[in-house]
Structures are given as structure tokens and as C-alpha cells.
Amino acid sequence: MxxxxxxxxxxxxxxxxxxxxxxxxxxxxxxxxxxxPEAPRFFEAMVRGRSYAxxxxxxxxICGICSIGHTIASLQGIEAALGVQPxxxxxxxxxxxxxxxxxxxxxxxxxxxxxxxxxxxxSVIPLATTHKEPLLKAIRLHRLANEWSDLLxxxxxHPINMVVNGWTRLPTPDELRALRQHITEAIPDLEAWVxxxxxxxxxxxxxxxxxxxxxxxDEYAFYDGAIASTDGGTTPVPQYRxxxxxxxxPYSTAKHTNAARESFMVGALARFNNNYQKLSPLARxxxxxxxxxxxxxxxxxxxxxQLVEVAHCLEDGVRIINELLAMGLKEEDRSIEIKGGTGPxxxPxxxPxxSLRAGLRTGVxxxxxxxxxxxxxxxxxxxxxxxxxNFIIPTNMNHNNIERDLKALVPTxxxxxQEDITLALEMLVRAYDPCISCSTHLLNVEFV
Amino acid sequence: MKREKRVLILGLGNPLLGDEGIGVxxxxxxxxxxxxxxxxxxxxxTAGLGLIGLMEGFQxxxxxxxxxxxxxxxxxxxxxxLEAQFRTAAAPLSLHQIGLGExxxxxxxxxxxxxxxxxxxxxxxxxxxxxxxxxxxQGAIPQIIRIILDELDAS
Numbered sequence: 001m002x003x004x005x006x007x008x009x010x011x012x013x014x015x016x017x018x019x020x021x022x023x024x025x026x027x028x029x030x031x032x033x034x035x036x037p038e039a040p041r042f043f044e045a046m047v048r049g050r051s052y053a054x055x056x057x058x059x060x061x062i063c064g065i066c067s068i069g070h071t072i073a074s075l076q077g078i079e080a081a082l083g084v085q086p087x088x089x090x091x092x093x094x095x096x097x098x099x100x101x102x103x104x105x106x107x108x109x110x111x112x113x114x115x116x117x118x119x120x121x122x123s124v125i126p127l128a129t130t131h132k133e134p135l136l137k138a139i140r141l142h143r144l145a146n147e148w149s150d151l152l153x154x155x156x157x158h159p160i161n162m163v164v165n166g167w168t169r170l171p172t173p174d175e176l177r178a179l180r181q182h183i184t185e186a187i188p189d190l191e192a193w194v195x196x197x198x199x200x201x202x203x204x205x206x207x208x209x210x211x212x213x214x215x216x217x218d219e220y221a222f223y224d225g226a227i228a229s230t231d232g233g234t235t236p237v238p239q240y241r242x243x244x245x246x247x248x249x250p251y252s253t254a255k256h257t258n259a260a261r262e263s264f265m266v267g268a269l270a271r272f273n274n275n276y277q278k279l280s281p282l283a284r285x286x287x288x289x290x291x292x293x294x295x296x297x298x299x300x301x302x303x304x305x306q307l308v309e310v311a312h313c314l315e316d317g318v319r320i321i322n323e324l325l326a327m328g329l330k331e332e333d334r335s336i337e338i339k340g341g342t343g344p345x346x347x348p349x350x351x352p353x354x355s356l357r358a359g360l361r362t363g364v365x366x367x368x369x370x371x372x373x374x375x376x377x378x379x380x381x382x383x384x385x386x387x388x389x390n391f392i393i394p395t396n397m398n399h400n401n402i403e404r405d406l407k408a409l410v411p412t413x414x415x416x417x418q419e420d421i422t423l424a425l426e427m428l429v430r431a432y433d434p435c436i437s438c439s440t441h442l443l444n445v446e447f448v
Numbered sequence: 449m450k451r452e453k454r455v456l457i458l459g460l461g462n463p464l465l466g467d468e469g470i471g472v473x474x475x476x477x478x479x480x481x482x483x484x485x486x487x488x489x490x491x492x493x494t495a496g497l498g499l500i501g502l503m504e505g506f507q508x509x510x511x512x513x514x515x516x517x518x519x520x521x522x523x524x525x526x527x528x529x530l531e532a533q534f535r536t537a538a539a540p541l542s543l544h545q546i547g548l549g550e551x552x553x554x555x556x557x558x559x560x561x562x563x564x565x566x567x568x569x570x571x572x573x574x575x576x577x578x579x580x581x582x583x584x585x586q587g588a589i590p591q592i593i594r595i596i597l598d599e600l601d602a603s
Contacts, residue, residue, distance in 0.1 A: 042577040046464065061464045064494030108497045112554070123550075128557030135558060139500065146501045156502060158493050 004418065020425050022410060029410050033251050034403040036395075036434065044389045052078045052384050053164055059376065059391070060158045063435060065108070067158045068101040068149060069369030073376040073391075075164060076224065076365025080238070081380045083361070084165050084336045089329060093152060093167060095223045096320045097159065098367065099313035100148035102222065105370035106268070106306040107145065109433045111138035111193070114303040117427045118200040134196055137189040141310070144186045148317070151175055166334035173325055180321045183314050187282070190311055194286045197307055203427070206297040207408045209401055210261045211270035212243070214368050220271070220278035220312055222368040228274045230295055231260045237366040240375055244397065256400040257392070263400035266372025267432065268305035269296060280319075283312035299405050302431045306370075360387060371395055371433060395435035402432055454486030456506040457596060460513040460548065462494050467521075467572030467585045471512040474592050481593075484600055499551045503561040510599055512592065513548065514585075515569030522584030523571040524591050526599075528564050568595055 003024055023031040043062050047055045056074040060067040072094055079086060086094075111134075112124045121127060127135055146156045151171050153159025161169045171179075214225035215234060226234040227243055235243040246255040258264065272279075272287070276294040279287065287293070287308045292301055365376045372394030379388040405428055413424045457478060463469030471492070478489040488506075492499050503509050517525060534549025548567075555561035570592065573582035 043464075046577065058464065061462055061493075064462075064496060065498065067493070104498065112497055124554055125557050128554065132558070136560075139504065139558065139560060142498070143501045143504060146498070155491065156498070158491070 020406065020429065022406075022421075022425070024410070024414065027411075027414050029407055032403065032407050032410065034399060034406060034429070035251060036399060044391060047378075047386050047389050050386055052082065052378070052380050052386055055378065055386060055389070056162065056164070057158075057160070062391070062393075065105050066101065066369040066371065066374070066435075068097055068153060069367055069374055070376070071159055071162050072098060072223070073365040073367045073369075073374045074378075075162060076367065077363045077376040077378045078164055078365070078380070080363025080365060081361040081378050082164070082336060082363070086165050087332055089324070089327065089332060090166050091223065092320055092324055092327075093170075094162065096317060096324070097149055097152040097162070098222050099317045099320070100145050100152065102313045102370050103310050103317075104142060104145035104149065105433075106310050107138055107141045109370070110197075110303055110306050110310075111135065111142075113430055113433065115196075117423075117430060118197075118202065118303075131196075134193065137192055141186055141189050144182050147182065148179060151179055163334065165336050166332055170329045170331065173329070176321050176325055176329075180318055183317050183321075187311075187314055190282075190286075190307075190314060194289050194307060194311070197304060198290045202298070202304065203300045203424070204298070205300060205409055205412060205428075207299070207405055208297050209404070210259055210264040211273040211295070212259060212264050212266050212373060212397070213271040213274040214366060214373060215274055216278075220275045220280070220283075220316070222271075224367060227366070227373070229260060229264075230270075230273050237375075238364050240364060240366065240377075240392075244375075244392065246392070246396075255396055257397045258400060263404050264397065265299065265401045266394045266397045267302055268309050268370070268372075269299065269302040270372060271368060272296070272305040272308060279308065280312045280315040282315045283308050286311040299401075299428060300431050302433075369394060371435060372397060393435055395432075398432050398434065402429060402434065454506065455488070455508045455510065455600060456503060457487065457489040457510045457512065458492045458499070458502065459489070460492045460494070460499075460511060464577065464579060466574040466576055466578055466580065467570070467582050468514050468575045469579070470514050470570045470572070470581060470585050470588075470592075473581060474512045474589065474596075477589060477593060478596065487600060496547065497551055497554070499548070500555050500558075500560060503555060503565075505560075506562055509562050509565040510596060511548065511565055511567045512596070513567065513569060514572040514575065515567070517569055517571055519571040520584075521571055521573030521582060522588045524588050524595065525569045525571075526595055527567055527569065529567070530564070532567070566599060568592060 003026065019035040021033040021035065043059055047058055055078055056071045059074045060071045062070050116124050116127060119127065150156045154161040154169060161167050211230040212227055214221040215228035216225040226236050227240060228234045243259050244257055246257050249256050273295045290304045292304045292308060360379050360381055362379045367374055374394055375392040377390040378386055381387050406425055409424060409428055413421050459471035459475030461468045461471040463472045475489045475491050483489060492502055529552050552565060570585060570588055573584045
């Protein structure tokens, strides 16, 4: 197809969600847009004027898939603003539940959304016949992740047990041992999928770009760290604005971002490229089996990186459980101590405090959710009321990179039929698994 | 986690978007009642494909969700997937575009969920940012609960 337009439009509740628009002239891209709206802006307005304690629960609703990650970023931001340092036990439990979400989301994405593309079918439904056993393994992995987040968070989605400076309910040692057993039993299911993925034909497409991810010296960072770049250097989270620049483009209500170059990528591949050395042995084995090596510039390999991360989260989940069992879980004082001012004062962590130090406090939380770096920034006043918030979701950071990838991909497939070009573009966008209109799922029904 | 896997009542939606939260609201209401043994009421939020894992293994599933059916606000309709056509994304670009229609189709193909879920759809009046239900949808809650209890009696 040398001339003509490709318009991939999706039926969603709001106009202009997730559309790919390409205009080809004599085999060259005349115009290409990736149109998408800003998702979480109204949540920023929604938390203003509310108690700091409400923010994690409200923002967990930004996304039905990343609700644990939003809760954690929110807790971190609020705790940073209030000068609260959560205990080692609290942090370990948060790391453990965040792994559950990564497994949950990555399995859904890799097995239900990406696998059909690579196996040459148009949706997961035909795979229920041709690949029933592998899909049942995927469902088992997914069920494990549900059990995992339910045990720690109190629910499979929208966790309720995580609060500022602690947990309202701790798992028992027996529950943790049972979870450890189930995680161990799931590892062969993951290995079977690695075996399938190593045989698949992943499109051979590369575009060099910058990859940003949190980084730590002691572990493959998910929960926290400094913002690292494959172009070199790290930026402390509170200075994120020095690294990540947001700007507006005319055809999209979503802000675009850049850092050292014209665009950058966040997500599983970005984490892999920055932190490969810290992966668990099982995850490194999976990467080698599937031919993923850092630095990989092929965005389609994000799917493979996700599978590698599932392996890491299973193995690291067992490690964290062992550490928690060795420590012995204990009920902790969740009241918060406000640093500075005339001396420490305390306030219950579930209610707004009237004894916070006068003036505004700002805090930034940053965590790695399945789709990449997530930033929550809050300003809290002296009564514990939120006066401002800024959320940057990974998908917004990726928009610019997706668009540049699409522009680079088109010339490599331009000799194909319109249908095949469209599929290639869709597969590329799917590899990023962008967040599109995730805060609502209204049923749209016609009776037959 | 062992549970008596008989009937699952699954409330869907987002309570921060007005009437879109009715499914979640109904589950809260049901949790205050004494439900018969073997009946579990849970909130599915907007979990999309994640719902498959939640429905797995139950003998029956009753789904409560806001549904745009072209009816007056607050109208409650009980239907099965066979009686309805869901407008869905043909080739979803994202997990976020996967709705109940796709979820039910896959669950059926994999034979992991009850063959014929029942859907209780409520026509919303207002789906926009903000908590709280419209008077029409709020007023429909007793009727929704009654329909669910009738379904439980019948099973």
C-alpha cells in the first residue's frame, strides 16, 4: 500500500481514545498520529481538599489493573510529604504485594493479548481450542496472582489493607507458607510458557531510544529507587521534573514527555535494559532461553521482558516470604510522627491530623507498575488536607515513544497490504499495553 | 483459600464515576445482609480480563453492572449473554479495552466459568466524575436486591 489512509478507531466511551491515524503518500508517511486522552487528571482534582489518608484508596481506582501500584505510589508520596518512614516489615510486605500485581497484569497481557498476535490468530478465543493446556496454565498463574493480592491486600483488586505507615491486617505465617507453596508450584507453568515463547517469531524491528526505570544497588527495583537511564546517570525521585519533561501536543489531550532524547520508554523492557544484572536466576534463564539481551531496542520484545519479569517476581516473592517468616511478623504502631517544628507530635494514620506542622509539605512517590514508572506527587497542608497532586502514569510517558516507533515501523512494512500494515501497527501499540480509558468499563448493550 | 464455590455475585464498576459504581454499591449492600451459605458477593471493580480468575469454579455467577441499554435511568433489566449483544473493541490495543463481553466469551471458550451467567443491568443516569449515585439509580437498589434474592431462591 503506497498511498492511502489507515485509521484504527476504537469504540470506547469517550471520543478519541487510542486511535492510530496514518496518511501515506507514495510510500512515505505524510502524517501519523497516535491519539489518546489524558486519563488521570480528574483524580488529581478529586483528591484536592481530602484528607491525606483518603488518597491511596481514591487513587487505587485510577486503574483496575494497577490499583496496587497506584496505592503504593500514593502511600509513598503522602509519607514523603509527612516525613514518615515506614518500617522494614511494611516495606517488605509492599514489595511482596507489588509482585502480585506485576504477575497478574503481565500474565493477562502476555497470554491473552500478545500471544494471539504471535500465534497468528486475531484474539485469544481461538487459542482456547488450539492452545487450551497452555491457556489453562496461564489461568492458573493468574489465579495464583489473585490469591496473592487477596491475601495481602484484602481484595484481589483495590487493596484495603495498605494504609499510611503500615498494614491494617497482617498475613499469618501459615498463610505466607501456603502462598509460598503455591508460588513454587506455579514455576513449571511459567517455564512451559517460556518454552512456547522461545519458538515464536517476534518482529525484527529496532529503534534506538532512551529507557528509564527505577534502580537500586541491592535488587531489581520495583518498589522504589532512583530514576536510571540507559543513556547514563540517575536522578533522585524528588527531582523527577529535572529528568522528565512534560509537554503538550496539539492533537492529543494527553501530555507527552521526553528526557535526554526526543522520547523515552518505560515498562518491562526499560527495567530489563537498566537492571538486567539484578534479575533472579530463573528470570535470567528465561531471558537467555527467549533470546533477550540488554540493551534491547526492539519494542516488541517488551512482551518477552514481561515474561522474564514474571519469572523474577515468582522467585523473588519466595525470597521475600522467607525473609518475612525469618523476621516474624508483628503488629506495629501505625501512628505517625511529624518531624521538625517544636518536636515530635503524633497523629493516628487513619484520620486527618490537626497537629501537623504549619505550612505546606510536598512529597513524591515513585514505583514501578507493570507498564512502567508511576509518579504521585502531593502537597499537604498543616491540617493534613491535600492541596495539590500531580500523577504521571507510565502510558503518558510512553506516548511519544510509541508515536516515534510507529513512524519508524511504517516504512519497513509499507509494501504489505493495508490489513497487514494495520496489524503491524496494532501489534506495536499492544506491545506497550497502553492504559486506555481504564477507569470505567460501562457495559454497552443492544438486545437481540 | 477454600471457599464454598456455589454462587458468586459480582458487582462491577467504578464508584468514583457516579452511577457507574452501582455494581460495587450493591455488593456493599449485600454484605450487610445474611446471604445463604455458599453465596459469595465480591467487588470486581474494573478488572476486565482479571474477572476470569474471580469467576472460575463457581456454579453460578450473577453480575451486577451499570449498562447503557437505551432505557430510562434507573431501569433494571435481568438478562443473559445470549439475549444481548455487547459493543466491544474488535482487536483491543490494551487490556484496558477489554470489557465484560470479551471476558464472558473467553471464560465460556475455556470452560472455566459457569455456562450461563445472569446479568443484572441498571440503566445509569449520570456517568461522570464524582461519588454518589443519581436518585433514579439509588432508588433502584431495593429492586436490584430483590431480584438477586429471587435468583438465589431459584438456585
